[in-house]
Amino acid sequence: MLFVTDLSYEARGRRYGDEDLYLSSRLRETFDVALCHPVDARALMDRFDVVLVRNSGPVIYYPQQYQAFREHALATGARVFNDLTGKADMAGKQYLVDLSQAGYPVIPTVDGIEGLDRLPDCESYVVKPKFGADSVGLRILDPTQVRGIDDDDVLIQPHVEIDYEVSFYFIDRTFEYALYAPDSAQRWRLRAYEPTETDLSFARRFVDWNGIAHGIQRVDACRTSEGTLLLVELEDLNPYLSLDSISDERRRTFVRHLTGALSELASTDPGAVGDDAVDLPTR
Secondary structure, eight states: OEEEOOTTOOBTTBOHHHHHHHHHHHHTTTSOOEEEOGGGHHHHGGGSSOEEEOSOOOGGGSHHHHHHHHHHHHHHTOOEESOTTOOSGGGOSHHHHHHHHTTOSBOOOBSSGGGGGGSOOOSOEEEEETTOOTTTTOEEEOHHHHTTOOOSSEEEEEOOOEEEEEEEEEETTEEEEEEEESSTTOTTOOEEOOOOHHHHHHHHHHHHHHOOSSSEEEEEEEEETTSOEEEEEEEOSSOOOOGGGSOHHHHHHHHHHHHHHHHHHHTSOTTSSSTTOOOOOOO
16 A cells, blocks of 8 residues: 655644554554655555555645646556545535535635625625635635635635534545534634534535545534534545544544455456546646
8 A cells, every 4th residue: 555645744733644654554454555755656656556645735735746646546547545536625626616506505605706796795704715725825804805806716705603613524435423623713623523313414415426436535514603514625635534533442443444445445446446537627
């Protein structure tokens, strides 16, 4: 297994390196594992049976290398986990606009000031790049400021009042666990969350829409002050797992299920993977 990670990447509130050192050590009980930086993945991937993309950092920092990796994986039928069919964050954030227009329970989202009239009136707006990550480039603007934006490559959302954020974690299409941030000002100070069937139906709706066969997905949502769940984002490329925030038992179960999913992918025929991959727009 080629385990793609950037152990040195510094993320606010998260310890990428610690999580991947733990996870790779557990996977080594079943696989022969080699770790590599994402910019080296294209050159090394042909030597391995399966490629696991983990905490490799936002691809906005190495777009050419990621595109080369992706194109080579599709051309050779490489077994990549997550597979490359994702329609969510893997392909940028246009999906939030599309899902909003289609009536899904998403924070209302438009792309550009020409769509502002489709948003509810509010005192402030969240503006972020379509190809951003880790809150890079995120701005909160008042109504006057937002109408002065001259960048067409952004998303605009109303600044929604929320009670908390909650994340649902899936391997392939099977729910594993959920975590929430009781304090909305501290996104990564997480506690265990026991979802209701209604909560799980909400999260599964987006996993089913995305259609990934092999991979880890994190459905990030917010609970509004009215009690409604709305999608914040669907991370389908390299979601941080917050494994240090779950119990030892759930962590062992997650690793066991991940090992099984990777073993299943490794046994598939080369070339049968990624046939329905989404074409990425040029960044």
